[in-house]
Amino acid sequence: MKVFAAIFATFVALSLAGDYAEEEDVLVLTKDNFDAALDEFEHILVEFYAPWCGHCKALAPEYAKAAGKLKEENSTRMCSTSSRAASKLSLVKTSTSSSSA
Numbered sequence: 001m002k003v004f005a006a007i008f009a010t011f012v013a014l015s016l017a018g019d020y021a022e023e024e025d026v027l028v029l030t031k032d033n034f035d036a037a038l039d040e041f042e043h044i045l046v047e048f049y050a051p052w053c054g055h056c057k058a059l060a061p062e063y064a065k066a067a068g069k070l071k072e073e074n075s076t077r078m079c080s081t082s083s084r085a086a087s088k089l090s091l092v093k094t095s096t097s098s099s100s101a
Helices: 002-016 034-040 054-072
Strands: 021-023 026-028 044-049 077-082
Touching: 026 054, 034 077, 044 054, 054 077
Parallel strands: 026 077, 044 077
Antiparallel strands: 021 026
């Protein structure tokens, strides 16, 4: 009975977690799972990339290394989403600069 309870608890935990593809320790976000990732993880760093961009391609291996280290530390999760997927998101731009009247 204890084994069944443990298996059931694991199943429930997995079903509540977001459904994310993972490539080299980097969570792949889409318009369908972006909000869930924001809710699930306290700290995330999202790279918005263009698949054709040379700078984005050059960053990928270093980004993956950093993602692996942070995943091991169980701290910040690193994520990525393509510019095409990002264009379908309703992101709110906020300004940190103060204006004087």
